[in-house]
Amino acid sequence: MKDNVEVGLHQVPIGYPMTVRSVVESSEAPEWAGWLREIGFYPGERVVLMNRGFLGGDPLMVRIGMSTFALRAAEAACVRVVATQPGLQP
Amino acid sequence: MLHLQPMGRLIALVGNPNCGKTALFNRLTGSRQKVANYAGVTVERKEGQLVLADGKKVRLLDLPGTYSLHPRSPDERVTCDVLAGRALGEKRPDLAVCVVDATNLRRSLHLVLSVRRLGIPCIVALNMADMAARRGVRIDPAALSRELGLPVVSTVAVQASGDSALRAAFDVAEHWLPPNRTDALPDNEEGDHETVRQILQRLQLDQIVPHLASDRIDRITLHPVLGPTLLALVLFLVFQAVFSWAEMPMGAIEAATAWLAEAVSGRLSAGWFRSLLVDGLIAGLGGVIVFLPQIVILFFFILVLEESGYLPRAAFLLDRLMGSVGLSGRSFIPLLSSFACAIPGIMAARTINNPRDRLVTIMIAPLMTCSARLPVYALLISAFIPMREVAGGYLQLQGLVLFGLYMAGILGALAVAWVIKRFGSGQQTRTLMMELPTYHWPTVRNVLIGLWQRVMIFMRRVGGIILVLTVALWFLSSYPVPPAGAEGPAIEHSFAGTLGRWLAVVFAPIGFNWQISIALVPGMAAREVLVSSLGTVYALSATGDDTAAVLGPIIAQSWSMATALSLLAWFVFAPQCLATLAAIKRETGGWRYPLIAAGYLFALAYLASFITYRTALALGA
Numbered sequence: 001m002k003d004n005v006e007v008g009l010h011q012v013p014i015g016y017p018m019t020v021r022s023v024v025e026s027s028e029a030p031e032w033a034g035w036l037r038e039i040g041f042y043p044g045e046r047v048v049l050m051n052r053g054f055l056g057g058d059p060l061m062v063r064i065g066m067s068t069f070a071l072r073a074a075e076a077a078c079v080r081v082v083a084t085q086p087g088l089q090p
Numbered sequence: 091m092l093h094l095q096p097m098g099r100l101i102a103l104v105g106n107p108n109c110g111k112t113a114l115f116n117r118l119t120g121s122r123q124k125v126a127n128y129a130g131v132t133v134e135r136k137e138g139q140l141v142l143a144d145g146k147k148v149r150l151l152d153l154p155g156t157y158s159l160h161p162r163s164p165d166e167r168v169t170c171d172v173l174a175g176r177a178l179g180e181k182r183p184d185l186a187v188c189v190v191d192a193t194n195l196r197r198s199l200h201l202v203l204s205v206r207r208l209g210i211p212c213i214v215a216l217n218m219a220d221m222a223a224r225r226g227v228r229i230d231p232a233a234l235s236r237e238l239g240l241p242v243v244s245t246v247a248v249q250a251s252g253d254s255a256l257r258a259a260f261d262v263a264e265h266w267l268p269p270n271r272t273d274a275l276p277d278n279e280e281g282d283h284e285t286v287r288q289i290l291q292r293l294q295l296d297q298i299v300p301h302l303a304s305d306r307i308d309r310i311t312l313h314p315v316l317g318p319t320l321l322a323l324v325l326f327l328v329f330q331a332v333f334s335w336a337e338m339p340m341g342a343i344e345a346a347t348a349w350l351a352e353a354v355s356g357r358l359s360a361g362w363f364r365s366l367l368v369d370g371l372i373a374g375l376g377g378v379i380v381f382l383p384q385i386v387i388l389f390f391f392i393l394v395l396e397e398s399g400y401l402p403r404a405a406f407l408l409d410r411l412m413g414s415v416g417l418s419g420r421s422f423i424p425l426l427s428s429f430a431c432a433i434p435g436i437m438a439a440r441t442i443n444n445p446r447d448r449l450v451t452i453m454i455a456p457l458m459t460c461s462a463r464l465p466v467y468a469l470l471i472s473a474f475i476p477m478r479e480v481a482g483g484y485l486q487l488q489g490l491v492l493f494g495l496y497m498a499g500i501l502g503a504l505a506v507a508w509v510i511k512r513f514g515s516g517q518q519t520r521t522l523m524m525e526l527p528t529y530h531w532p533t534v535r536n537v538l539i540g541l542w543q544r545v546m547i548f549m550r551r552v553g554g555i556i557l558v559l560t561v562a563l564w565f566l567s568s569y570p571v572p573p574a575g576a577e578g579p580a581i582e583h584s585f586a587g588t589l590g591r592w593l594a595v596v597f598a599p600i601g602f603n604w605q606i607s608i609a610l611v612p613g614m615a616a617r618e619v620l621v622s623s624l625g626t627v628y629a630l631s632a633t634g635d636d637t638a639a640v641l642g643p644i645i646a647q648s649w650s651m652a653t654a655l656s657l658l659a660w661f662v663f664a665p666q667c668l669a670t671l672a673a674i675k676r677e678t679g680g681w682r683y684p685l686i687a688a689g690y691l692f693a694l695a696y697l698a699s700f701i702t703y704r705t706a707l708a709l710g711a
Contacts, residue, residue: 031162035523038157040197042283050305054314059409059419059522061312066194068304068526070406070419075523 004083010060010076012049018081020045026078033078040064041079049076099148100181101140101260102172104205105189106198107155108399108527110217112136113247114189115152116539118256125543133168133440143261151183157197159204163443173208185211185266187256189245192222192229193528195295199286202238203275209268212240213259219244221528227295237289239272241265248533304399304528311403321404328391329429329496332384332461339383347376366564373625374560375552384461385548386541388430393540396423397532402524409522415504416511418444418520421451425503428458432670434544436677444521450510452677453687456670457503457663459496462617466661467495469621473646474654498662502694563612563623586611600660600699601653601707617667652706659702663695 006021023041025033041047041064050068051061059070105111116123119138136152153172154165161167168177175182188205190198206212216231235242243259246252259265276285310316351372358364395401401423409419420442428435435455442448459467471488478487563586572583590608597607605624613620625641645654674684 029521032521032523034160035162035521038160038200039523039525044287051308051312053406054318054410057410058413059406061308061406061526065196067197068528070402070409070522070524070526072409072520072522075521 006080006082008077009047009049009062009071009079009081010073012081014049014051016048017084018047018049019084020047021080021082024078024080026074028074032075036075036078039069040067046084047079047081098146099184099266100151101148101185101187102151102153102183103187103189104153104169104173104201105155105217106157106191106194106201108525109155109189109191109194109198110247111155111189112152113533113536114215114217114245114253114256115150116536117247117253119150121539121542123539123543125547133165134437135168140257140260143257148260156201158201159208163440165440173205173210183210185213185260187213187215188240189215189217192216192219192244193225193227195227195229196286196290199238199289200282202240203282203285204279206238206240206269206275207277211266211268213256213265214238214240214242215245215256216242217245217247220246220249229293229295233293234289237292239275240269248530248536307529308403308526311400312406317403317407321407324395324400324404328388331391332387335387336383340380343376343380343382347372347380350376362568365568366561370561370564371557374564375557379549379552381461381464382545382548384464385430386545388461389541389544390537392427392430393537394532397530397536399527399529401426402526405524406526413520415507416514416520417450417507418442418447418522420522420524421447424451424455425458428455428460431460431462431548432456432458432667433673434547436670436673439677446514447520449678449683450507452674453510453683453690454503454506456687456691457499457506459499459662460617462667463661463664465621466617467492467658469624469642469645470654470658473642474649474651495658495662498659502663506690506694559612599703600696601650601656601703602660602699603649603653606653606657613664613667617661617664652703655706656699656703659698660695663691663698 009018012018020041020043022043023033023036045064048063049060050063053059058072060073060076062069062071062076103111103115115136115138118140122139124137125134133154138150138152140148140150142148151172153169156166156169159170159173161170171177172180172183173186186205186208188198188202190202202212202214214234216229216234219229222229231242231244241259241262243255245256276282311320351368354367354372355364358367392401395404404426405419405422407419408422412419412421421439423441424435424438426435427438432455435458436452439448439451439455442451471491475488475491566586566589567584569584586608587604589611590604593607593610594602594604597610602610609620609623612623621641624645671684671688674687675681678684
């Protein structure tokens with residue numbers, strides 16, 4: 001994965017440390033962005049995709065801070081992330 | 091309306107879901123708890139009593155877990171309203187205890203800052219500090235206290251005397267005063283994130299520490315192949331246990347009922363009073379209490395799975411499947427509870443924050459075969475399905491039929507959900523966003539307290555609606571007494587007999603005779619009553635205990651196989667009991683949905699019975 005390329009959290013490989021850049025509003029469910037922030041998705045937070053559901057699809061298992069959440073791919077797509085660079089504080 | 095509020099100071103526990111708040115509540119209050127509902131909403135309200143060092147008693151309220159003070163479900167709204175002093179019939183708490191998960195400080199601190207801004211006196215309980223320490227996260231309570239400008243104490247809710255620091259904090263008079271306003275903390279939520287980040291940085295707590303043990307377990311439980319296999323195995327074991335472990339205690343309850351009935355019969359002379367006690371109360375209530383062991387066993391497993399953190403994983407695994415019929419994995423837990431009884435299942439649907447998902451879950455919960463339907467199945471299966479081994483002796487035909495009936499209910503529920511999705515109004519996006527908490531060993535104490543509360547809820551139901559209906563049915567079946575010289579069983583001349591003959595007109599096309607029709611009426615009150623009602627209707631001299639045993643051969647002779655199968659099909663979809671309809675009305679806030687539920691279940695049951703009856707007749711049954 002190239003550094004500094006912003007992607008949706010649903011597109012990242014499993015086990016790769018990422019940093020949240022922003023949480024964007026989804027056109028189909030504008031309330032998600034606020035809810036995602038509530039459960040800890042803030043810019044600068046470290047996030048790792050831990051696992052995917054059956055056959056690599058929905059839902060996704062995501063580690064944010066010290067908690068783990070199950071997110072649908074559509075929900076995860078609202079979280080824009082970049083690869084975390086070692087040694088660099090967000 | 092005037093709400094009387096009890097005297098004494100009130101402490102409220104506030105915290106994120108899964109922060110160990112309820113375990114701490116159990117630790118502080120022990121068995122001195124009252125479970126009820128908040129006024130006007132059906133959110134479970136847990137209040138307990140706590141005795142301080144000076145002997146003064148204070149009330150402790152366990153508020154529903156929330157991530158923020160912006161509510162997104164009815165549960166979370168209660169927490170916000172109580173803290174703001176807006177909740178109907180609730181006093182604003184004198185002190186809030188913010189329970190903070192030490193292994194997840196970042197998210198917890200957001201809530202602490204919000205509660206602090208409300209200006210309510212506040213103590214921070216740093217819970218699960220032992221677990222955090224084991225993961226290498228050491229938090230200095232004094233340093234955190236300086237940062238937040240609030241008293242901070244460490245608690246370990248799962249350990250005896252793990253609450254002593256918090257108890258001591260209650261005895262400090264200053265802790266009951268509102269927190270000072272401080273410039274160091276932001277006065278709106280915009281600044282909270284930056285503040286929390288800086289606090290964690292200063293305390294050197296801003297690194298991700300993976301919980302390795304949980305991740306290792308998840309590699310198996312969420313494995314694409316092993317995960318679903320394990321889930322199927324767990325569910326199979328739960329149902330196996332519900333049936334086999336319950337056998338002995340159920341036998342004991344039946345024997346005790348029979349003994350009591352005999353003892354009472356022997357001491358009273360024949361007459362209406364003895365009939366009311368023995369035929370009405372003892373037989374009727376005994377016939378319901380006999381399910382207590384099964385309910386206890388099912389809830390035991392649900393509580394253990396819930397406490398251990400496995401249930402959300404099950405929801406994760408099933409999310410795809412549930413999604414295909416328009417539901418989310420979140421519906422799994424309410425639907426699983428409905429196998430014990432639809433009422434706790436319908437109440438558990440409150441944790442679903444999408445209103446449409448919640449409504450669909452409530453509407454299909456009655457299709458999950460609740461334990462009250464078991465005695466009906468047991469009676470009919472033992473009377474009509476031969477004891478025969480199939481598949482080379484590994485399986486038993488009776489057991490297979492029972493399994494089929496359970497599956498029919500599940501498939502029916504999925505089909506109904508699919509129809510609502512297919513023909514429902516508009517396409518909605520559904521939300522999952524479900525926390526997968528770290529695995530814990532369930533504590534015996536918390537499981538026992540949880541079980542005790544379920545048992546009390548069930549027993550209150552037995553003492554309330556079921557008691558009233560049992561007496562009502564006894565009256566309807568006993569009066570008016572037959573005229574002198576009349577032939578046939580006395581019940582044919584009673585109100586119940588008359589009503590049954592009217593109903594028989596409606597139910598004749600699906601093969602029900604008047605005896606079944608009349609027994610269906612009290613069966614609306616509580617389905618399990620059908621068995622004892624049939625017993626009464628068939629004018630048996632037997633008491634409730636051996637009703638089923640004696641009733642079996644009688645109905646085997648007098649009903650056709652087609653009628654029996656038709657009645658089994660009826661009970662797969664059976665219009666649910668009145669208590670379930672009442673629960674739906676409370677949860678949805680009106681008559682619309684309980685009426686729709688009653689209507690569609692009745693139609694479905696009638697249709698299923700009609701098809702079953704006609705097919706069976708055509709095949710010569």
